[in-house]
Amino acid sequence: MAGEELVELKFRLADGTDIGPSKYSPATTVASLKEKILAQWPEDKENCPNTIQDVKLINGGKILENNSTVADCRLQVGELPDGVITMHVVLRLPLLNKSNEKQQDDSRKKSSCLCTIL
DSSP states (O other), X not given: OTTOOOEEXXXXXXXXXXXXXXXXXXXXXXXXXXXXHHHTOOTTOSSOOSSGGGEEEEETTEEOOTTXXXXXXXXXXXXXXXXXXXXXXXXXXXXXXXXXXXXXXXXXXXXXXXXXXX
């Protein structure tokens, strides 16, 4: 759209480092923001998301839905005009290792002998 103002966003990771700031159109979806975060994820970080489903964006205490836009996410109170908006990034990494370990423990329990030798 002609004449629309770009919104400047930065993304704060759990360890306090930032990705950005960069300017985005108000029509940009949260899913697109997450894709950009994945592309710009610092290589030196221990935990790295694989898909946008592994990433949650939080702004103003609200988890942002993938289909909402930057315009939908802007807070009307407390934001300074022409200021950088900070969105917090939370990872939701799969816990497959723990569930696999539990399944293995359960299978060991099922296959173990319950005999008692006196």
